[in-house]
Amino acid sequence: MTTHPTTARGGRLEVITGPMFSGKSEELMRRVRRAEIAGVKVAVISHSLDTRAGSSSITSHIGVRIPAVAVGDVDALAEVVRRDDFALIAIDEAQFFGPALVPVVTDLVAAGATVIVEGLCVTFDGRPFEPLPTFMALAEDVLKLTAVCTICGRDAVFHRRLADTGMGATEIDPSHVGGLESYVARCRTHVDS
Ligand SMILES: Nc1ncnc2c1ncn2[C@@H]1O[C@H](COP(=O)(O)OP(=O)(O)O)[C@@H](O)[C@H]1O
Ligand SMILES: Cc1cn([C@H]2C[C@H](O)[C@@H](COP(=O)(O)O)O2)c(=O)[nH]c1=O
Numbered sequence: 001m002t003t004h005p006t007t008a009r010g011g012r013l014e015v016i017t018g019p020m021f022s023g024k025s026e027e028l029m030r031r032v033r034r035a036e037i038a039g040v041k042v043a044v045i046s047h048s049l050d051t052r053a054g055s056s057s058i059t060s061h062i063g064v065r066i067p068a069v070a071v072g073d074v075d076a077l078a079e080v081v082r083r084d085d086f087a088l089i090a091i092d093e094a095q096f097f098g099p100a101l102v103p104v105v106t107d108l109v110a111a112g113a114t115v116i117v118e119g120l121c122v123t124f125d126g127r128p129f130e131p132l133p134t135f136m137a138l139a140e141d142v143l144k145l146t147a148v149c150t151i152c153g154r155d156a157v158f159h160r161r162l163a164d165t166g167m168g169a170t171e172i173d174p175s176h177v178g179g180l181e182s183y184v185a186r187c188r189t190h191v192d193s
């Protein structure tokens with residue numbers, strides 16, 4: 001029997017995903033805190049495109065924050081995690097790294113690390129947002145969260161951008177970075193409202 005390379009040495013891939021405001025960052029922070037209490041060596045990585053929290057932390061929409069190392073691309077991410085023997089690598093806003101993040105993460109998992117990938121699985125025009133759908137297929141554990149539709153209160157699996165940036169939703173651009181001032185959570189019925 002052939003052993004698959006990504007599971008051969010006991011690593012683990014966990015995904016936390018959903019739309020904006022669904023509690024992805026809160027859940028990532030909860031898992032990081034628990035690991036740190038357990039004495040696990042943790043690397044928390046954010047993307048430097050998201051400057052909302054400043055460059056050295058990740059922040060939830062209600063302002064809870066934990067320290068993080070901000071990097072601009074997957075090469076810089078790989079460089080940071082090579083610096084030490086991290087048992088847990090937590091990656092915030094994974095959608096900003098694009099599909100190039102997939103081989104980097106699968107290599108880390110193959111080498112024995114637990115990697116938590118947290119990010120959006122859907123764009124503001126309602127399409128799959130890579131690389132999260134790929135990670136969802138490859139993971140040992142997937143937590144798909146929902147937000148609350150601010151029109152009707154039902155589960156929101158989508159979000160709507162309030163102003164048009166003139167760019168496609170899958171484009172990674174600073175003009176798309178934002179929070180409650182730029183996006184609203186929407187259920188299936190109200191996704192266009
Ligand atoms: N429409 C909404 N639905 C759910 N939570 C919301 C909404 N708007 C604001 N929040 C707040 O956002 C918090 C989640 O923030 P956060 O973990 O940063 O979400 P995410 O990382 O998924 O965008 C919730 O606990 C809640 O206090
Ligand atoms: C829908 C959508 C969002 N973004 C940006 C907006 C925010 O800066 C982040 C998501 O942050 P959160 O912690 O998940 O709330 O991503 C984007 O670039 N493109 C989109 O389609």
Ligand SMILES: [Zn+2]
Binds near residue numbers: 189
């Ligand atoms: Zn609704």
